Amino acid sequence: MATTKTATKKPRSKSAAAAKPTLKKKVEFRFETLFEREKAVRELIARTCLTMDAYDFNSYLDLCHEDFQYTITTYSPELRKDIIWLDHDKMGMKTLLDVLPLHASDHFLRLTMSRHLSVYTIDYSANDTRASVVSGLQVFNTAKDGGVTELLSVAKYFDTVALEGGKASLLSREVRLDTRMLGETGSLIPF
Amino acid sequence: MPQSATQWGRTPSLPPTHYVDSRIYTDQTLFEEEQEKIFEKVWSLVCHESEVPNAYDFRRCQHMSGKELLVIRGKDMKIRTFYNQCPHRGNVIAFEPSGNAKRLTCIFHLWSFDTKGNCVEITREKEGFQDRLSKKDVGLREVKTDLSAGGFVWVNVDDDCGPLEEFIDGSLDCFQHEFSTKPLEIISYHKAIVPSNYKLWHDTNRELYHEYLHRHNRMVAVMQPGYFDRLYHIFGNGHMSADPMDTRYDAYEGYGGEQRKLGWPGGGDTIHKFSDLFPTMTFNLRPPALRIDTMVPLGPDKTIIEYRGLGIKGDTPAERAERFCDHNAVWGPFGRNLSEDQIAVVGQMMAIKTGRDNSYILHGREENGAHDDICLRHYYSEWSKRMGRSAADPFNEQAAVAAE
Numbered sequence: 179m180a181t182t183k184t185a186t187k188k189p190r191s192k193s194a195a196a197a198k199p200t201l202k203k204k205v206e207f208r209f210e211t212l213f214e215r216e217k218a219v220r221e222l223i224a225r226t227c228l229t230m231d232a233y234d235f236n237s238y239l240d241l242c243h244e245d246f247q248y249t250i251t252t253y254s255p256e257l258r259k260d261i262i263w264l265d266h267d268k269m270g271m272k273t274l275l276d277v278l279p280l281h282a283s284d285h286f287l288r289l290t291m292s293r294h295l296s297v298y299t300i301d302y303s304a305n306d307t308r309a310s311v312v313s314g315l316q317v318f319n320t321a322k323d324g325g326v327t328e329l330l331s332v333a334k335y336f337d338t339v340a341l342e343g344g345k346a347s348l349l350s351r352e353v354r355l356d357t358r359m360l361g362e363t364g365s366l367i368p369f
Numbered sequence: 370m371p372q373s374a375t376q377w378g379r380t381p382s383l384p385p386t387h388y389v390d391s392r393i394y395t396d397q398t399l400f401e402e403e404q405e406k407i408f409e410k411v412w413s414l415v416c417h418e419s420e421v422p423n424a425y426d427f428r429r430c431q432h433m434s435g436k437e438l439l440v441i442r443g444k445d446m447k448i449r450t451f452y453n454q455c456p457h458r459g460n461v462i463a464f465e466p467s468g469n470a471k472r473l474t475c476i477f478h479l480w481s482f483d484t485k486g487n488c489v490e491i492t493r494e495k496e497g498f499q500d501r502l503s504k505k506d507v508g509l510r511e512v513k514t515d516l517s518a519g520g521f522v523w524v525n526v527d528d529d530c531g532p533l534e535e536f537i538d539g540s541l542d543c544f545q546h547e548f549s550t551k552p553l554e555i556i557s558y559h560k561a562i563v564p565s566n567y568k569l570w571h572d573t574n575r576e577l578y579h580e581y582l583h584r585h586n587r588m589v590a591v592m593q594p595g596y597f598d599r600l601y602h603i604f605g606n607g608h609m610s611a612d613p614m615d616t617r618y619d620a621y622e623g624y625g626g627e628q629r630k631l632g633w634p635g636g637g638d639t640i641h642k643f644s645d646l647f648p649t650m651t652f653n654l655r656p657p658a659l660r661i662d663t664m665v666p667l668g669p670d671k672t673i674i675e676y677r678g679l680g681i682k683g684d685t686p687a688e689r690a691e692r693f694c695d696h697n698a699v700w701g702p703f704g705r706n707l708s709e710d711q712i713a714v715v716g717q718m719m720a721i722k723t724g725r726d727n728s729y730i731l732h733g734r735e736e737n738g739a740h741d742d743i744c745l746r747h748y749y750s751e752w753s754k755r756m757g758r759s760a761a762d763p764f765n766e767q768a769a770v771a772a773e
């Protein structure tokens with residue numbers, strides 16, 4: 179049997195070689211699509227960080243899907259359960275971000291915030307209209323006075339990106355925190 | 370008019386009850402004296418009973434004196450507290466913040482203890498100690514523990530202390546219905562380490578005029594009718610509470626113009642109430658959530674603040690979600706108010722801890738209403754009594770100058 183299989187493989191490999199141009203074309207096509215799609219996904223996630231770093235909340239919201247859902251979650255070993263610290267749809271997020279500049283925040287006074295991101299994995303849904311993205315996130319505070327930088331939080335983003343109409347938009351984001359003690363003065367600004 | 374160095378250093382033209390010397394917040398000697406004369410003498414709230422709901426549940430806590438504690442619910446469902454310290458060679462017994470264990474076994478040399486604090490195993494006891502020491506000699510150090518209405522767990526490391534009820538002295542009676550209609554349950558816990566003095570945090574919790582700092586409170590409370598009519602009520606041992614007030618959540622932009630609806634069993638739907646207990650505890654009810662602050666002062670300029678959010682045991686998932694959401698909007702780690710308060714007390718410490726020229730902190734408002742400083746004066750009269758020092762003149766310098 180094994181011999182027979184080996185024997186049959188060679189011609190198949192030949193025929194595969196014969197079909198190479200077609201296959202190559204197909205692979206190139208898929209690669210280009212995947213590349214562009216992945217680029218769109220990666221850039222979207224990065225832009226959510228850049229816009230929030232710039233306190234440009236309107237541009238951040240423009241990156242979010244109409245059905246956007248945002249949560250900040252963590253596990254509390256003290257209570258031995260998961261905790262949700264922020265939970266908003268797009269309208270709730272807009273209401274929050276609109277009101278933040280009216281508040282006193284160390285991130286408007288002494289500090290600037292910067293998000294450092296590593297996209298770990300991207301998985302596409304069967305029909306390629308959704309991407310599930312897991313990223314590592316570190317949020318840093320940099321003092322305006324003297325410029326020293328300190329780590330504020332370590333977290334992960336669990337994102338769903340909608341790929342519709344040739345556009346990527348953020349459909350949902352769960353910010354899963356490892357760090358639960360957020361510096362000397364906390365953070366009004368979501369990560 | 371700006372002040373010269375002489376003017377800056379002179380005592381305020383107010384009675385000494387109406388200001389304090391800023392060194393009570395910064396001086397290391399005074400801090401160590403506070404540990405001995407206050408933290409190790411008064412009752413302090415360490416957790417809520419729902420943090421140890423089942424038999425054998427334990428919760429690792431830190432006493433305000435800094436001592437490691439272990440709060441445990443026994444098989445008999447009684448809550449007891451022990452030093453989280455092994456009587457053998459001093460290791461902590463529980464490292465995890467919480468858990469469930471029938472026996473507490475020290476990881477170091479495997480001595481074991483039951484939930485009543487008895488030592489139940491000494492490894493190679495006979496071989497090592499023969500008859501010179503036995504298990505009954507090396508139980509855990511038990512700490513006096515009692516519960517107040519609503520299921521709050523209090524401890525006192527002073528074995529000679531008076532009863533908890535006497536210490537509270539009715540200062541939580543304003544929550545009588547809210548704490549007895551339905552059982553409470555913890556829904557949120559987080560903490561912050563702030564480079565500031567614990568009293569500055571507590572001062573901020575007491576005086577209502579710092580609400581100018583909070584956009585949220587300006588809108589929902591300060592600008593609402595009746596706000597300035599609220600009176601403070603003072604109780605023994607330095608405690609206080611304030612008149613309740615209806616809160617207009619719909620006046621704050623951050624709620625999209627909606628009034629809160631869920632309410633609190635036994636209380637009004639939107640009635641804000643608070644009590645502050647000497648030296649570190651705050652009960653703050655803004656339906657549908659209750660916030661409890663406790664503190665562990667680590668030094669004159671370093672304090673752990675613990676924040677607990679409470680809801681109602683038996684909430685439906687929808688009710689719990691609503692309580693959680695409303696709690697976190699103001700009092701969660703990403704909420705509006707705590708962060709603003711933390712900036713204020715960090716800012717105070719940045720300014721007063723530097724330089725050798727003394728300054729005074731004013732507690733001088735007298736307006737028989739929400740912005741009266743009676744709440745702070747009452748606190749510092751208790752502080753002065755316990756410390757045997759005047760908060761306005763802690764090193765007796767004014768008295769010495771007067772005598773010259």
Ligand code: FES
Pocket residue numbers: 455456457458459460475476477478479480
């Ligand atoms: S220190 Fe705990 S068993 Fe030795």
Ligand SMILES: [Fe+2]
Pocket residue numbers: 573579580583706710
């Ligand atoms: Fe406040």
